[in-house]
Amino acid sequence: MNTYAPPIPIYLLALLRCICVRKKTSIYIDEGLWERFKKHAAAEGVEVSSLLEELIKDELGDYLNEALSELAGSENYEIDFEPIEPKGPVSSIVREMRDERERRILG
Secondary structure, eight states, X not given: OOOOOOOOOHHHHHHHHHOSOOOOOOOOOOHHHXXXXXXXXXXXXXXXXXXXXXXXXXXXXXXXXXXXXXXXXXXXXXXXXXXXXXXXXXXXXXXXXXHHHHHHHXX
């Protein structure tokens, strides 16, 4: 009897991870900003809740830890990579990336 099971594709792991209990909540946000955000979500073809959840997770850095945990099978994983030297001040690079993301989201 063959006991080999092929690995589960990463996209299926991500889908299974998203099957979770969701919390309905209320927030106070600038009305114009909210309308722009909803239009952006519609233009991207995603639900507003999903996009907002993705942005919150991105801000908290959860995606990387969850993906690595799923792939490694535990919290005890090690990332093996060759470090690089930044070509400029790191804080300005991070600020530039965040500003670019904000422009993409808010238009």
